[in-house]
Amino acid sequence: MSARLGDEAPAFCWYLFDRSFSDVRSDGNEVPDECVNRYGECVSRVTSGEPMQYVFGYTPFYDLQIVCRPGVLIPRYDTEVLVGEAIKTLPPGAVFADMCCGSGCIAAAVLRHRPDTRAVCCDISEEALSLAWDNLEKYGLADRARVFRFDVFGSWESFPLIDALLCNPPYISAADMEKLPENVRREPAIALYGGEDGLDFYRVIIEKSKRCFKGPAHIIFEIGYDQGAALTGLSPHPCTIKKDLSGNDRVCIIRG
Ligand SMILES: C[S@@+](CC[C@H](N)C(=O)[O-])C[C@H]1O[C@@H](n2cnc3c(N)ncnc32)[C@H](O)[C@@H]1O
Known part of the structure:
Protein backbone atom coordinates (compact mmCIF):
# COMPACT_ATOMS: atom_id res chain seq x y z
CA MET A 1 0.00 0.00 0.00
CA GLY A 49 -1.63 12.00 -12.73
CA GLU A 50 -5.21 12.96 -11.76
CA PRO A 51 -5.29 15.52 -8.91
CA MET A 52 -6.18 13.95 -5.58
CA GLN A 53 -8.90 16.56 -5.02
CA TYR A 54 -10.80 15.34 -8.11
CA VAL A 55 -10.50 11.77 -6.88
CA PHE A 56 -11.73 12.63 -3.36
CA GLY A 57 -14.33 15.06 -4.72
CA TYR A 58 -13.53 17.84 -2.27
CA THR A 59 -10.76 20.00 -0.87
CA PRO A 60 -10.40 21.97 2.35
CA PHE A 61 -10.67 25.74 1.81
CA TYR A 62 -10.75 28.26 4.64
CA ASP A 63 -13.02 26.42 7.10
CA LEU A 64 -15.09 24.75 4.39
CA GLN A 65 -14.96 21.52 2.45
CA ILE A 66 -15.40 22.67 -1.14
CA VAL A 67 -16.79 20.13 -3.60
CA CYS A 68 -14.39 19.64 -6.55
CA ARG A 69 -15.14 18.23 -9.99
CA PRO A 70 -12.99 17.76 -13.10
CA GLY A 71 -13.49 20.72 -15.44
CA VAL A 72 -13.31 23.32 -12.66
CA LEU A 73 -10.20 24.73 -10.95
CA ILE A 74 -9.33 23.22 -7.56
CA PRO A 75 -9.31 25.96 -4.88
CA ARG A 76 -5.81 26.80 -3.63
CA TYR A 77 -4.58 27.62 -0.15
CA ASP A 78 -3.07 30.89 -1.51
CA THR A 79 -6.57 32.19 -2.27
CA GLU A 80 -7.36 32.26 1.44
CA VAL A 81 -5.32 35.51 1.64
CA LEU A 82 -7.89 37.24 -0.61
CA VAL A 83 -10.76 35.80 1.42
CA GLY A 84 -9.23 37.04 4.69
CA GLU A 85 -8.84 40.56 3.27
CA ALA A 86 -12.43 40.61 2.03
CA ILE A 87 -13.84 39.42 5.34
CA LYS A 88 -11.90 42.17 7.14
CA THR A 89 -12.55 45.07 4.78
CA LEU A 90 -15.94 44.71 3.05
CA PRO A 91 -18.26 47.51 4.21
CA PRO A 92 -21.33 46.52 6.28
CA GLY A 93 -24.11 45.10 4.09
CA ALA A 94 -21.85 44.97 1.02
CA VAL A 95 -22.88 43.43 -2.28
CA PHE A 96 -19.71 41.95 -3.75
CA ALA A 97 -18.87 40.26 -7.04
CA ASP A 98 -17.02 36.94 -7.05
CA MET A 99 -15.83 37.35 -10.63
CA CYS A 100 -14.37 34.24 -12.31
CA CYS A 101 -15.96 32.33 -9.41
CA GLY A 102 -14.96 28.77 -10.45
CA SER A 103 -16.06 26.45 -7.64
CA GLY A 104 -17.55 29.40 -5.72
CA CYS A 105 -14.99 28.96 -2.95
CA ILE A 106 -14.37 32.71 -2.48
CA ALA A 107 -18.04 33.67 -2.31
CA ALA A 108 -18.87 30.73 -0.03
CA ALA A 109 -16.13 31.54 2.50
CA VAL A 110 -16.86 35.29 2.53
CA LEU A 111 -20.66 34.87 2.76
CA ARG A 112 -20.27 32.40 5.60
CA HIS A 113 -18.07 34.74 7.65
CA ARG A 114 -19.89 37.95 6.70
CA PRO A 115 -23.59 37.16 7.09
CA ASP A 116 -24.42 40.82 6.37
CA THR A 117 -23.18 40.57 2.75
CA ARG A 118 -24.57 39.32 -0.56
CA ALA A 119 -22.73 38.01 -3.62
CA VAL A 120 -23.02 38.04 -7.39
CA CYS A 121 -20.98 35.13 -8.71
CA CYS A 122 -20.08 34.87 -12.38
CA ASP A 123 -17.93 32.78 -14.68
CA ILE A 124 -17.80 31.94 -18.38
CA SER A 125 -17.86 28.17 -17.68
CA GLU A 126 -21.22 26.43 -17.19
CA GLU A 127 -19.47 23.62 -15.29
CA ALA A 128 -18.05 26.19 -12.89
CA LEU A 129 -21.41 27.89 -12.39
CA SER A 130 -23.11 24.61 -11.61
CA LEU A 131 -20.40 23.68 -9.09
CA ALA A 132 -20.47 27.15 -7.50
CA TRP A 133 -24.20 26.79 -6.99
CA ASP A 134 -23.75 23.34 -5.40
CA ASN A 135 -21.12 24.69 -3.00
CA LEU A 136 -23.26 27.68 -2.00
CA GLU A 137 -26.26 25.41 -1.43
CA LYS A 138 -24.17 22.96 0.57
CA TYR A 139 -23.52 25.67 3.15
CA GLY A 140 -27.00 27.26 3.02
CA LEU A 141 -25.68 30.42 1.32
CA ALA A 142 -27.49 30.29 -2.02
CA ASP A 143 -30.28 32.62 -0.86
CA ARG A 144 -27.69 35.42 -0.54
CA ALA A 145 -26.10 34.81 -3.94
CA ARG A 146 -26.87 35.18 -7.64
CA VAL A 147 -24.92 32.97 -10.04
CA PHE A 148 -24.80 33.78 -13.73
CA ARG A 149 -22.74 33.31 -16.87
CA PHE A 150 -20.55 36.29 -17.76
CA ASP A 151 -17.64 36.85 -20.11
CA VAL A 152 -15.16 39.37 -18.73
CA PHE A 153 -14.21 40.25 -22.34
CA GLY A 154 -17.84 40.79 -23.40
CA SER A 155 -20.31 43.57 -22.60
CA TRP A 156 -20.56 44.87 -19.01
CA GLU A 157 -23.66 46.97 -19.76
CA SER A 158 -26.02 44.99 -17.57
CA PHE A 159 -23.59 43.98 -14.81
CA PRO A 160 -25.24 44.68 -11.42
CA LEU A 161 -24.09 47.53 -9.16
CA ILE A 162 -21.68 46.35 -6.47
CA ASP A 163 -19.71 47.69 -3.51
CA ALA A 164 -16.63 45.54 -4.12
CA LEU A 165 -15.20 43.17 -6.71
CA LEU A 166 -13.27 40.07 -5.63
CA CYS A 167 -11.48 38.11 -8.31
CA ASN A 168 -8.96 35.34 -8.73
CA PRO A 169 -8.63 35.45 -12.52
CA PRO A 170 -6.58 33.23 -14.80
CA TYR A 171 -3.09 34.83 -14.53
CA ILE A 172 -0.50 32.40 -15.92
CA SER A 173 1.60 33.75 -18.79
CA ALA A 174 2.18 31.91 -22.08
CA ALA A 175 5.75 31.03 -21.05
CA ASP A 176 4.68 29.64 -17.65
CA MET A 177 1.85 27.58 -19.22
CA GLU A 178 4.59 25.54 -20.91
CA LYS A 179 6.10 24.59 -17.54
CA LEU A 180 2.98 23.41 -15.69
CA PRO A 181 3.30 20.10 -13.82
CA GLU A 182 1.26 17.12 -15.03
CA ASN A 183 -1.39 17.32 -12.30
CA VAL A 184 -2.06 21.03 -12.98
CA ARG A 185 -2.44 20.23 -16.69
CA ARG A 186 -5.48 18.14 -15.69
CA GLU A 187 -7.23 21.35 -14.65
CA PRO A 188 -8.96 23.47 -17.33
CA ALA A 189 -6.54 25.72 -19.26
CA ILE A 190 -9.29 28.33 -19.43
CA ALA A 191 -8.98 28.74 -15.64
CA LEU A 192 -5.20 29.28 -15.83
CA TYR A 193 -4.16 31.16 -18.96
CA GLY A 194 -4.09 34.93 -18.55
CA GLY A 195 -2.76 35.93 -21.98
CA GLU A 196 0.78 36.41 -23.26
CA ASP A 197 2.02 38.24 -20.13
CA GLY A 198 -0.64 36.82 -17.78
CA LEU A 199 -2.25 40.24 -17.22
CA ASP A 200 -5.15 40.31 -19.73
CA PHE A 201 -7.89 39.80 -17.13
CA TYR A 202 -6.54 42.49 -14.79
CA ARG A 203 -6.41 45.06 -17.61
CA VAL A 204 -9.96 44.47 -18.76
CA ILE A 205 -11.50 44.14 -15.29
CA ILE A 206 -9.86 47.34 -13.98
CA GLU A 207 -11.08 49.24 -17.03
CA LYS A 208 -14.58 47.81 -17.47
CA SER A 209 -15.57 47.55 -13.80
CA LYS A 210 -15.37 51.36 -13.36
CA ARG A 211 -19.07 51.70 -14.14
CA CYS A 212 -20.16 48.96 -11.68
CA PHE A 213 -19.28 50.45 -8.31
CA LYS A 214 -21.98 52.15 -6.25
CA GLY A 215 -19.26 54.34 -4.73
CA PRO A 216 -15.46 54.42 -5.08
CA ALA A 217 -13.81 51.42 -6.75
CA HIS A 218 -12.90 48.58 -4.38
CA ILE A 219 -11.18 45.62 -6.05
CA ILE A 220 -9.41 42.72 -4.35
CA PHE A 221 -7.46 40.61 -6.84
CA GLU A 222 -5.41 37.49 -6.32
CA ILE A 223 -2.15 37.91 -8.27
CA GLY A 224 0.83 35.75 -9.23
CA TYR A 225 3.89 35.68 -6.97
CA ASP A 226 5.77 38.11 -9.27
CA GLN A 227 2.93 40.35 -10.47
CA GLY A 228 2.81 42.98 -7.68
CA ALA A 229 4.81 45.62 -9.55
CA ALA A 230 2.85 45.05 -12.78
CA LEU A 231 -0.48 45.48 -10.97
CA THR A 232 0.72 48.64 -9.26
CA GLY A 233 1.53 49.95 -12.74
CA LEU A 234 -1.89 49.02 -14.15
CA SER A 235 -3.96 50.49 -11.33
CA PRO A 236 -5.40 53.97 -11.83
CA HIS A 237 -5.92 54.27 -8.05
CA PRO A 238 -3.79 53.70 -4.92
CA CYS A 239 -2.95 50.03 -4.74
CA THR A 240 -1.71 47.84 -1.86
CA ILE A 241 0.10 44.53 -2.40
CA LYS A 242 -0.25 41.85 0.31
CA LYS A 243 2.01 38.85 0.57
CA ASP A 244 1.19 35.22 1.34
CA LEU A 245 2.76 33.13 4.10
CA SER A 246 5.69 32.28 1.80
CA GLY A 247 6.48 35.98 1.39
CA ASN A 248 5.27 36.14 -2.24
CA ASP A 249 3.02 38.83 -3.73
CA ARG A 250 -0.47 37.35 -3.53
CA VAL A 251 -3.20 39.98 -3.29
CA CYS A 252 -3.65 43.42 -4.84
CA ILE A 253 -6.16 45.80 -3.26
CA ILE A 254 -7.26 48.76 -5.36
CA ARG A 255 -9.27 51.54 -3.67
CA GLY A 256 -10.69 54.43 -5.67
C1 LIG B 1 -8.15 30.94 -11.49
S1 LIG B 1 -9.80 30.34 -11.74
C2 LIG B 1 -10.50 30.91 -10.21
C3 LIG B 1 -11.63 30.05 -9.69
C4 LIG B 1 -12.04 30.37 -8.24
N1 LIG B 1 -12.42 31.75 -8.09
C5 LIG B 1 -10.90 30.04 -7.28
O1 LIG B 1 -10.32 30.96 -6.69
O2 LIG B 1 -10.60 28.85 -7.11
C6 LIG B 1 -10.40 31.43 -12.96
C7 LIG B 1 -11.84 31.26 -13.45
O3 LIG B 1 -12.04 32.19 -14.53
C8 LIG B 1 -12.97 31.64 -15.42
N2 LIG B 1 -12.86 32.33 -16.71
C9 LIG B 1 -11.98 32.10 -17.72
N3 LIG B 1 -12.19 32.95 -18.74
C10 LIG B 1 -13.22 33.76 -18.37
C11 LIG B 1 -13.89 34.84 -18.99
N4 LIG B 1 -13.54 35.28 -20.21
N5 LIG B 1 -14.91 35.44 -18.34
C12 LIG B 1 -15.27 34.99 -17.09
N6 LIG B 1 -14.67 33.97 -16.45
C13 LIG B 1 -13.66 33.36 -17.08
C14 LIG B 1 -12.61 30.17 -15.48
O4 LIG B 1 -13.68 29.39 -15.94
C15 LIG B 1 -12.20 29.90 -14.00
O5 LIG B 1 -13.29 29.36 -13.29
Whole structure:
Protein backbone atom coordinates (compact mmCIF):
# COMPACT_ATOMS: atom_id res chain seq x y z
CA MET A 1 0.00 0.00 0.00
CA SER A 2 2.59 2.58 1.10
CA ALA A 3 5.03 1.53 -1.62
CA ARG A 4 2.61 2.61 -4.36
CA LEU A 5 1.11 5.72 -2.81
CA GLY A 6 3.94 7.16 -0.72
CA ASP A 7 3.06 10.32 1.22
CA GLU A 8 -0.55 10.27 0.04
CA ALA A 9 -1.43 6.92 1.64
CA PRO A 10 -2.52 8.33 5.04
CA ALA A 11 -4.93 10.76 3.40
CA PHE A 12 -6.42 7.94 1.32
CA CYS A 13 -6.91 5.82 4.38
CA TRP A 14 -8.91 8.47 6.19
CA TYR A 15 -10.97 9.12 3.07
CA LEU A 16 -11.75 5.49 2.24
CA PHE A 17 -11.80 3.72 5.59
CA ASP A 18 -12.28 6.53 8.10
CA ARG A 19 -9.30 5.07 9.94
CA SER A 20 -5.66 6.00 10.25
CA PHE A 21 -3.04 4.41 8.01
CA SER A 22 -1.28 2.75 10.92
CA ASP A 23 -4.57 1.31 12.19
CA VAL A 24 -5.45 -0.14 8.75
CA ARG A 25 -1.99 -1.68 8.41
CA SER A 26 -1.90 -3.20 11.88
CA ASP A 27 -2.29 -6.98 12.25
CA GLY A 28 -5.76 -8.41 12.52
CA ASN A 29 -7.61 -5.60 10.81
CA GLU A 30 -10.09 -6.71 8.20
CA VAL A 31 -10.69 -4.16 5.46
CA PRO A 32 -13.94 -4.82 3.57
CA ASP A 33 -13.53 -5.85 -0.10
CA GLU A 34 -15.52 -2.85 -1.27
CA CYS A 35 -12.98 -0.53 0.40
CA VAL A 36 -10.07 -2.42 -1.11
CA ASN A 37 -11.66 -2.03 -4.55
CA ARG A 38 -12.24 1.70 -4.06
CA TYR A 39 -8.68 2.01 -2.86
CA GLY A 40 -7.36 0.35 -6.03
CA GLU A 41 -9.45 2.67 -8.19
CA CYS A 42 -8.13 5.74 -6.33
CA VAL A 43 -4.54 4.54 -6.63
CA SER A 44 -4.78 4.08 -10.36
CA ARG A 45 -6.41 7.50 -10.88
CA VAL A 46 -3.82 9.34 -8.78
CA THR A 47 -0.83 7.45 -10.16
CA SER A 48 -2.04 8.33 -13.67
CA GLY A 49 -1.63 12.00 -12.73
CA GLU A 50 -5.21 12.96 -11.76
CA PRO A 51 -5.29 15.52 -8.91
CA MET A 52 -6.18 13.95 -5.58
CA GLN A 53 -8.90 16.56 -5.02
CA TYR A 54 -10.80 15.34 -8.11
CA VAL A 55 -10.50 11.77 -6.88
CA PHE A 56 -11.73 12.63 -3.36
CA GLY A 57 -14.33 15.06 -4.72
CA TYR A 58 -13.53 17.84 -2.27
CA THR A 59 -10.76 20.00 -0.87
CA PRO A 60 -10.40 21.97 2.35
CA PHE A 61 -10.67 25.74 1.81
CA TYR A 62 -10.75 28.26 4.64
CA ASP A 63 -13.02 26.42 7.10
CA LEU A 64 -15.09 24.75 4.39
CA GLN A 65 -14.96 21.52 2.45
CA ILE A 66 -15.40 22.67 -1.14
CA VAL A 67 -16.79 20.13 -3.60
CA CYS A 68 -14.39 19.64 -6.55
CA ARG A 69 -15.14 18.23 -9.99
CA PRO A 70 -12.99 17.76 -13.10
CA GLY A 71 -13.49 20.72 -15.44
CA VAL A 72 -13.31 23.32 -12.66
CA LEU A 73 -10.20 24.73 -10.95
CA ILE A 74 -9.33 23.22 -7.56
CA PRO A 75 -9.31 25.96 -4.88
CA ARG A 76 -5.81 26.80 -3.63
CA TYR A 77 -4.58 27.62 -0.15
CA ASP A 78 -3.07 30.89 -1.51
CA THR A 79 -6.57 32.19 -2.27
CA GLU A 80 -7.36 32.26 1.44
CA VAL A 81 -5.32 35.51 1.64
CA LEU A 82 -7.89 37.24 -0.61
CA VAL A 83 -10.76 35.80 1.42
CA GLY A 84 -9.23 37.04 4.69
CA GLU A 85 -8.84 40.56 3.27
CA ALA A 86 -12.43 40.61 2.03
CA ILE A 87 -13.84 39.42 5.34
CA LYS A 88 -11.90 42.17 7.14
CA THR A 89 -12.55 45.07 4.78
CA LEU A 90 -15.94 44.71 3.05
CA PRO A 91 -18.26 47.51 4.21
CA PRO A 92 -21.33 46.52 6.28
CA GLY A 93 -24.11 45.10 4.09
CA ALA A 94 -21.85 44.97 1.02
CA VAL A 95 -22.88 43.43 -2.28
CA PHE A 96 -19.71 41.95 -3.75
CA ALA A 97 -18.87 40.26 -7.04
CA ASP A 98 -17.02 36.94 -7.05
CA MET A 99 -15.83 37.35 -10.63
CA CYS A 100 -14.37 34.24 -12.31
CA CYS A 101 -15.96 32.33 -9.41
CA GLY A 102 -14.96 28.77 -10.45
CA SER A 103 -16.06 26.45 -7.64
CA GLY A 104 -17.55 29.40 -5.72
CA CYS A 105 -14.99 28.96 -2.95
CA ILE A 106 -14.37 32.71 -2.48
CA ALA A 107 -18.04 33.67 -2.31
CA ALA A 108 -18.87 30.73 -0.03
CA ALA A 109 -16.13 31.54 2.50
CA VAL A 110 -16.86 35.29 2.53
CA LEU A 111 -20.66 34.87 2.76
CA ARG A 112 -20.27 32.40 5.60
CA HIS A 113 -18.07 34.74 7.65
CA ARG A 114 -19.89 37.95 6.70
CA PRO A 115 -23.59 37.16 7.09
CA ASP A 116 -24.42 40.82 6.37
CA THR A 117 -23.18 40.57 2.75
CA ARG A 118 -24.57 39.32 -0.56
CA ALA A 119 -22.73 38.01 -3.62
CA VAL A 120 -23.02 38.04 -7.39
CA CYS A 121 -20.98 35.13 -8.71
CA CYS A 122 -20.08 34.87 -12.38
CA ASP A 123 -17.93 32.78 -14.68
CA ILE A 124 -17.80 31.94 -18.38
CA SER A 125 -17.86 28.17 -17.68
CA GLU A 126 -21.22 26.43 -17.19
CA GLU A 127 -19.47 23.62 -15.29
CA ALA A 128 -18.05 26.19 -12.89
CA LEU A 129 -21.41 27.89 -12.39
CA SER A 130 -23.11 24.61 -11.61
CA LEU A 131 -20.40 23.68 -9.09
CA ALA A 132 -20.47 27.15 -7.50
CA TRP A 133 -24.20 26.79 -6.99
CA ASP A 134 -23.75 23.34 -5.40
CA ASN A 135 -21.12 24.69 -3.00
CA LEU A 136 -23.26 27.68 -2.00
CA GLU A 137 -26.26 25.41 -1.43
CA LYS A 138 -24.17 22.96 0.57
CA TYR A 139 -23.52 25.67 3.15
CA GLY A 140 -27.00 27.26 3.02
CA LEU A 141 -25.68 30.42 1.32
CA ALA A 142 -27.49 30.29 -2.02
CA ASP A 143 -30.28 32.62 -0.86
CA ARG A 144 -27.69 35.42 -0.54
CA ALA A 145 -26.10 34.81 -3.94
CA ARG A 146 -26.87 35.18 -7.64
CA VAL A 147 -24.92 32.97 -10.04
CA PHE A 148 -24.80 33.78 -13.73
CA ARG A 149 -22.74 33.31 -16.87
CA PHE A 150 -20.55 36.29 -17.76
CA ASP A 151 -17.64 36.85 -20.11
CA VAL A 152 -15.16 39.37 -18.73
CA PHE A 153 -14.21 40.25 -22.34
CA GLY A 154 -17.84 40.79 -23.40
CA SER A 155 -20.31 43.57 -22.60
CA TRP A 156 -20.56 44.87 -19.01
CA GLU A 157 -23.66 46.97 -19.76
CA SER A 158 -26.02 44.99 -17.57
CA PHE A 159 -23.59 43.98 -14.81
CA PRO A 160 -25.24 44.68 -11.42
CA LEU A 161 -24.09 47.53 -9.16
CA ILE A 162 -21.68 46.35 -6.47
CA ASP A 163 -19.71 47.69 -3.51
CA ALA A 164 -16.63 45.54 -4.12
CA LEU A 165 -15.20 43.17 -6.71
CA LEU A 166 -13.27 40.07 -5.63
CA CYS A 167 -11.48 38.11 -8.31
CA ASN A 168 -8.96 35.34 -8.73
CA PRO A 169 -8.63 35.45 -12.52
CA PRO A 170 -6.58 33.23 -14.80
CA TYR A 171 -3.09 34.83 -14.53
CA ILE A 172 -0.50 32.40 -15.92
CA SER A 173 1.60 33.75 -18.79
CA ALA A 174 2.18 31.91 -22.08
CA ALA A 175 5.75 31.03 -21.05
CA ASP A 176 4.68 29.64 -17.65
CA MET A 177 1.85 27.58 -19.22
CA GLU A 178 4.59 25.54 -20.91
CA LYS A 179 6.10 24.59 -17.54
CA LEU A 180 2.98 23.41 -15.69
CA PRO A 181 3.30 20.10 -13.82
CA GLU A 182 1.26 17.12 -15.03
CA ASN A 183 -1.39 17.32 -12.30
CA VAL A 184 -2.06 21.03 -12.98
CA ARG A 185 -2.44 20.23 -16.69
CA ARG A 186 -5.48 18.14 -15.69
CA GLU A 187 -7.23 21.35 -14.65
CA PRO A 188 -8.96 23.47 -17.33
CA ALA A 189 -6.54 25.72 -19.26
CA ILE A 190 -9.29 28.33 -19.43
CA ALA A 191 -8.98 28.74 -15.64
CA LEU A 192 -5.20 29.28 -15.83
CA TYR A 193 -4.16 31.16 -18.96
CA GLY A 194 -4.09 34.93 -18.55
CA GLY A 195 -2.76 35.93 -21.98
CA GLU A 196 0.78 36.41 -23.26
CA ASP A 197 2.02 38.24 -20.13
CA GLY A 198 -0.64 36.82 -17.78
CA LEU A 199 -2.25 40.24 -17.22
CA ASP A 200 -5.15 40.31 -19.73
CA PHE A 201 -7.89 39.80 -17.13
CA TYR A 202 -6.54 42.49 -14.79
CA ARG A 203 -6.41 45.06 -17.61
CA VAL A 204 -9.96 44.47 -18.76
CA ILE A 205 -11.50 44.14 -15.29
CA ILE A 206 -9.86 47.34 -13.98
CA GLU A 207 -11.08 49.24 -17.03
CA LYS A 208 -14.58 47.81 -17.47
CA SER A 209 -15.57 47.55 -13.80
CA LYS A 210 -15.37 51.36 -13.36
CA ARG A 211 -19.07 51.70 -14.14
CA CYS A 212 -20.16 48.96 -11.68
CA PHE A 213 -19.28 50.45 -8.31
CA LYS A 214 -21.98 52.15 -6.25
CA GLY A 215 -19.26 54.34 -4.73
CA PRO A 216 -15.46 54.42 -5.08
CA ALA A 217 -13.81 51.42 -6.75
CA HIS A 218 -12.90 48.58 -4.38
CA ILE A 219 -11.18 45.62 -6.05
CA ILE A 220 -9.41 42.72 -4.35
CA PHE A 221 -7.46 40.61 -6.84
CA GLU A 222 -5.41 37.49 -6.32
CA ILE A 223 -2.15 37.91 -8.27
CA GLY A 224 0.83 35.75 -9.23
CA TYR A 225 3.89 35.68 -6.97
CA ASP A 226 5.77 38.11 -9.27
CA GLN A 227 2.93 40.35 -10.47
CA GLY A 228 2.81 42.98 -7.68
CA ALA A 229 4.81 45.62 -9.55
CA ALA A 230 2.85 45.05 -12.78
CA LEU A 231 -0.48 45.48 -10.97
CA THR A 232 0.72 48.64 -9.26
CA GLY A 233 1.53 49.95 -12.74
CA LEU A 234 -1.89 49.02 -14.15
CA SER A 235 -3.96 50.49 -11.33
CA PRO A 236 -5.40 53.97 -11.83
CA HIS A 237 -5.92 54.27 -8.05
CA PRO A 238 -3.79 53.70 -4.92
CA CYS A 239 -2.95 50.03 -4.74
CA THR A 240 -1.71 47.84 -1.86
CA ILE A 241 0.10 44.53 -2.40
CA LYS A 242 -0.25 41.85 0.31
CA LYS A 243 2.01 38.85 0.57
CA ASP A 244 1.19 35.22 1.34
CA LEU A 245 2.76 33.13 4.10
CA SER A 246 5.69 32.28 1.80
CA GLY A 247 6.48 35.98 1.39
CA ASN A 248 5.27 36.14 -2.24
CA ASP A 249 3.02 38.83 -3.73
CA ARG A 250 -0.47 37.35 -3.53
CA VAL A 251 -3.20 39.98 -3.29
CA CYS A 252 -3.65 43.42 -4.84
CA ILE A 253 -6.16 45.80 -3.26
CA ILE A 254 -7.26 48.76 -5.36
CA ARG A 255 -9.27 51.54 -3.67
CA GLY A 256 -10.69 54.43 -5.67
C1 LIG B 1 -8.15 30.94 -11.49
S1 LIG B 1 -9.80 30.34 -11.74
C2 LIG B 1 -10.50 30.91 -10.21
C3 LIG B 1 -11.63 30.05 -9.69
C4 LIG B 1 -12.04 30.37 -8.24
N1 LIG B 1 -12.42 31.75 -8.09
C5 LIG B 1 -10.90 30.04 -7.28
O1 LIG B 1 -10.32 30.96 -6.69
O2 LIG B 1 -10.60 28.85 -7.11
C6 LIG B 1 -10.40 31.43 -12.96
C7 LIG B 1 -11.84 31.26 -13.45
O3 LIG B 1 -12.04 32.19 -14.53
C8 LIG B 1 -12.97 31.64 -15.42
N2 LIG B 1 -12.86 32.33 -16.71
C9 LIG B 1 -11.98 32.10 -17.72
N3 LIG B 1 -12.19 32.95 -18.74
C10 LIG B 1 -13.22 33.76 -18.37
C11 LIG B 1 -13.89 34.84 -18.99
N4 LIG B 1 -13.54 35.28 -20.21
N5 LIG B 1 -14.91 35.44 -18.34
C12 LIG B 1 -15.27 34.99 -17.09
N6 LIG B 1 -14.67 33.97 -16.45
C13 LIG B 1 -13.66 33.36 -17.08
C14 LIG B 1 -12.61 30.17 -15.48
O4 LIG B 1 -13.68 29.39 -15.94
C15 LIG B 1 -12.20 29.90 -14.00
O5 LIG B 1 -13.29 29.36 -13.29
